Each structure stands twice: as C-alpha cells, then as structure tokens.
Amino acid sequence: MDFVEELRKKAETARAASRVLAQVSTGKKNAALRHMADVLENHSEAILQANAEDLREARQSNVKRSYLDRLMLDEGRIHGMAEGLRKIALLPDPVYRGDFSTVRPNGLEIRRIHVPMGVIAIIYEARPNVTSDAAGLCLKSGNAVILRGGSEALRTNIVVAGLLARAAKETGLPEGAIQLIDTPEREAVDAMLRMHGAIDLVIPRGGAGLIKHVVETSSVPVIETGTGVCHTYVDASADLDMATSVAVNAKASRCSVCNAMETLLVHRAVAEEFLPKMAEAMKKAHVTLRGDEGARAICSDMEEATEEDWSTEYGDLILSVKVVEDLTAAIEHINRYGTGHSEAIITRDIASAHRFQREVDAAAVYVNASTRFTDGEEFGFGAEIGISTQKMHARGPMGLMALTTTKYLVYGEGQIRE
C-alpha cells in the first residue's frame, strides 16, 4: 500500500472515530486522558530507548545543539508530558457550550453551541512533547487527531503515539482517535494537505519555513502559528526603570520563543536618558544590540542594524534598537515590520496607550507589560495548541475553544418560510 492510500485510510478511520468522539461524555474523555498519562509513565523505558536511537542518529547528522535539546527526553520530561495530560483532564470541556440564543418573531428558537471540528491534523517539528499535548487537547475537545512530527523524532513519536492510542482505546474510545503518520516521506505531508473535506483543519507548529510551506500548499483550512517579530515601544512619558525591566524580560527571559521581543523602539525625547541605562542592563543579560543611526549616536558601541534586522525573528540574544520621532512613527514601524503577534508600549500617558492599542494591528497589544505573557497558560486558558498569528477563526493563544466549531440548533413547531 503506498503512503497516499494509507493516509486516505487514516483520514477515513479518523472521520469515523470523530463521529463517536463528538458524543463521548466529559467524564470518559477525562478518564482516557488520565490513563494516557499513566501509560506514558509506566512505559518510560520504551520511550527513552526509542528516543536514544533518534538522538544517536541526530548527532550523526550534525544538527544544532539546541535542536538536540528539544528532541531529548528523560524521566522528568516524560513525567512533564503525563502531567500535561492530567492538566488537560482538569480543564472545562468546550463541547456543547452555548454562546448565543434567540427567539425569532415567528417563534423559532435558535441556539448556537460549540461542537468538535472533526478531524484535525497537527504538523510539528522536533519536540516529542507536542505529540502528547496535541493528542490530549484534540481528544478533550472531541476531535480525532492525525499527528505528523519531525522525521528526526520519528522513533520516539511512534512509541509515544502508539502508547497514547492504545491507552485511549483501553478506556473505550474509538480506534483512530489518535493516529500518527509514521512514514518519513515529506510527500506524505503534502498529500495530507490536499485532503480537503477529509481533514477539517491543519495546524502547523514550527519554524517559518514549515508554516510557509503549509500555507502555500494546503487546500485544508490552516491556522498559522508562531512567527513573532515583537516590539516594545518606550514612549516619551515612560517610567524608564519599568521600561528597562520590561524590555530585558521581553528579550532575555527566553529568547527562543515567539513572544520574545526582537526590536525596541524608543521615543527621541527619552533616548538619551534611556538607551545607556537599557544597554547596560542588556549587556548584563548577554544581549547583543544592533542600533539604527539614532541609537548609535547615543550608544556608539552598538552594532549597526540593517534594513533586514527590522523583519528578523532572531530567536537569540540579539535585539535591534531604533529611535523614533513619535508614537505615530512607532505604530507605523510596527504595522510595517511586525508579524501581528505581540506588541507593547511603555507609557504613563493614557492617550498614547489608548492610541497604541487601537492602531497597532496584532493579536495582543500590551500597555506596561512584557510581551512574554502571550501564552495560553498566562492568559488563563490552560494548555494551548499554539499561538495564532492569523486573523481567521482564532487569533493569539489558542486553548480548547479554538479546536471547536459551532452548530445552530433550531427548534420549531412546523414553521415554514413565506
């Protein structure tokens, strides 16, 4: 059987499973999640063995050190995956939650409720914990899931997904609720992306290259996640100590993630006072600065920022710095170079704060806080399936509700339309 045929079969099995899953009670789904957690912990040895083989091969192909770290599992990380599933079991069930109701003049009663999407595909890269997170979130929201991890983690993912699928089945959930594409061919992804109708939604999680490929190839609806060229703008009226502390946090608390700041914009009026102070704090946090002309006129030891810097997601301890004339220039810069993820203003002025929040076009717009808070946990949604940087369906951190669609329930007594 070739892999396209195999994929089509997986999608059909998933569709059948999704019909059943949509009707499963919250209690039964939670029991499955807890059992999945136990099974992972009870079989950690098998998982670690497969992971060791993946690691060995990855080392031979000279991948980056940070990549190896993402790929690597140990007892602690497996426990973390299990705890993640147990936490999903504690979250409220989004299915059948109502969000609208009305009675029409003709007596028709209309309710809108949330229901599962159906079949969701998740395409991701190195980290094997996404396998359990994504499976858990899709299951809790009543969806069947087809997982496709990075080929470097294939052995690990085969064991993890196999254990999860078995555990789900053992608690009475349908065969096909959790499936993994276990062929390494890249064409398998492309084939899946053309299965419009068979798959309801695809969520790519990973680098810009993966996401771009999915967006350009897919006829299945996509939710784009993750690319973050985030800014912090220090206004003329800013509390400069707060600005320094927030900026260091936004850049350096974890520089590899999408909600980290990449560019700092500073109002000309405070640049002379703020920049040296900020530069010193960034130096302590091992951040390299790249300034525009205005910034380097004040801090001459900054590297020179080029046009390319303004649209670069460094994912590293590098920060570009620009002095702007005013709030208008800051907003224009952000709307031009930003990716619509998370943007912040540091200000004491209510009119500046208000205008910044209105005119900046992004998923999350902060006043006086670090962009690093854009996260499902931090927003109070519990676990997240990713952070959407597109405008359709869901924007910003996506919790369980983002994995549902809606259905109108209409109750009549024989009404007909004139």
Add this chain to the structure above:
Amino acid sequence: MDFVEELRKKAETARAASRVLAQVSTGKKNAALRHMADVLENHSEAILQANAEDLREARQSNVKRSYLDRLMLDEGRIHGMAEGLRKIALLPDPVYRGDFSTVRPNGLEIRRIHVPMGVIAIIYEARPNVTSDAAGLCLKSGNAVILRGGSEALRTNIVVAGLLARAAKETGLPEGAIQLIDTPEREAVDAMLRMHGAIDLVIPRGGAGLIKHVVETSSVPVIETGTGVCHTYVDASADLDMATSVAVNAKASRCSVCNAMETLLVHRAVAEEFLPKMAEAMKKAHVTLRGDEGARAICSDMEEATEEDWSTEYGDLILSVKVVEDLTAAIEHINRYGTGHSEAIITRDIASAHRFQREVDAAAVYVNASTRFTDGEEFGFGAEIGISTQKMHARGPMGLMALTTTKYLVYGEGQIRE
C-alpha cells in the same frame, strides 16, 4: 502596467485604507452608507445603461434564462440595493465589541475585542446587487474590500462600484476603501488568491465550481459558502401534515437557493401513509420526485433515483426521496451525502429530536421547521455576506461579526514573566 502589478497596487491601497477605516466612527460609516444609497438611486440611469449593454452581450452568448434574470437590473432592483445599504447603516457596529475579559493572578487585565479583518476580497458571479451588499457590509465592519464580480456583469459592476467608491470618498472615507477588479482575465483572480499577507480573507460566492477553484488555489484564508445538499427526515413519530407542509416549503418555496431541500428521508414505519400524501402535494408544487426502491414500491410513478442523486444539489424543482430503516440510517445518510449546510427532522419524539441534533454534523440542525430559514435575516443578524459551510471561523449565516477578527488588549503595571 500588467494586471498582477495593478492588483498588487490595489491591495496596497486597500491595506492603507483599512488602517484608516478601522478607526472611523460608527456615525461616519453610517453616513457613508446612506450617501452611497442615495448616489446609486440618483445615478440609476447610468447603471441601467451599463446593465443593458451587459444584458445584450449575455443574450448573444446564449446564457441560461435564469442567468439573465440574475444579471438584470431595473429601477426597483436599484432601489432594493440602496435600501440594503440603508439597512446596513441601521445594524449595530461589530467593531470594538468585547467578548471576553479576565484579571490574572499577577494583576494583568486582559480584554478581547472585535476588530476589522483588514482587507477582504469577495469573488462572486452574476448578480450585481452583491457589489453593493458586499461593499456595504465590509465598510460597516471597518474593512477595505476588493470586489471581483462575474465578467458578464463587468460593465454594470464598474459603474456601481465606481459610484460607491466615489460616494464613500465624498463622505471622507479613505481612497481605496472600495475597489473593483475591472479586468476580465480569470488569471487576475488566481493572482489575487496567491496574495497571502496582502489580503486577509477571501469569500467566494457562487456555484460549486467557483468555490472549489478558490479553495484549491488560494493561499489567502478562505470562507467557503453556499453548497447545500440539505435533507429533511420524517421520523416515525412525525406529525405527517406538518411534515408535508414543511417538506413542500423546504423544496418548493425557492428551489434555486442553497438552503432548499434536495433529499427527503422517510422512516419506513410511516412511509406508506406519508409518501402518497407528500407526493400529491409536491405534484401541485410542480416538483418532480426521484425515489429509491423503497419509495417507488409505494409511489410507483416516481422516477428512479441513482447513487448520483444523493449528492446532487439540483437547484431545481426536483426532489430525491428515500425510505430509511430508522433514525440511525437517516443520520448516516445525511453525514455521508450532506454538505453540512442545513438539516431537519420532523418528529414528536424528544429523544429522536435530541439525537438528530447531536449527531448530524451541519451548520444548522432543525427540529420541526423548514431548512429554508438558514439565512442571516431570518436568524436576526440583519444582512448576510453569505452562508459558511466550513467549520473554521464562521459556520452558517455570516453577519457583520463574521467579518471581524479579535485583538487582546492587555493592561499591566510593569509586570514581567518569571
């Protein structure tokens, strides 16, 4: 300038306009809508002249009579378009409406509000009234719109869109808020569909062929609209008079629209009593019946339904009829052949009603009412931009809210993430 270059310029102008439009007050938008309505009525002669030319050419190329009817404008229809715009002015503004707020343990205040999408493209076929409807709905929701009508209506659309754009500008709205693609090349549509990032959303309105083409070509997010293979299921416990009246309404009140019924499913236990009664009523309404074996065993003068019938959207006074064993078989048939638009059960039994509504996977699931009610006006949303048959973003009738996305506003006092 070739048309791809021209298109890219239109998209850029639209983006700039959208930044301004997002901040325009409700009062100013409503004033623009009313002025657009007046301008259409005051220039009906120019519109009718262009329309006469479109009609003349269409007649020469031997298009269907129903097509000519959709293309044709007269004073009454132009007045209808103007009234449509005035009605949109009366609808509540969706922009800045909040739908979520929370305060986190660290003191961060988070609000979610609705904001315009940005730049929306609408691709449609014959009817020139879509030009004014779509322009009005996009404007009211703060979006810039790029319109692409059918090539047969090009002259009419050029005049109508030109008047609307001029009227919008006269009331102080930005240049580029309303634009039309005025080149007949089909490649212009394809070029637009690849402008991911420049255009935020594309909504195709028209036949299945157009929608399929857009879904398969577009890298811009799409909302699929319209295809409706809708069913009515007459349960064993149904009030058969109600079933007849609802079925005739669902099929024959307007058979060309997407919420019309295409297949009638009848429980075996009532088939013998119900089918002859129903067949007589359908005959009076000039509906041709195509039955499966079970139906034809009772009403032998029905034509024979083939496998193809079950997935056909007739858009005509034709109805396929099938006798099913039970509710389970009805649900299975619907989930297999339906397009997820509108489905109805006629029943007196509460358990059947409940199960049908839970297990049927569609945008709107009715108990004891005609599927013809799936419509923005009938649901109380005011005008609609279309009926979504996909699961992402919006499902079912789409009012103004479907043309918005959301933005998280976060207020802090210098919070940083640990």
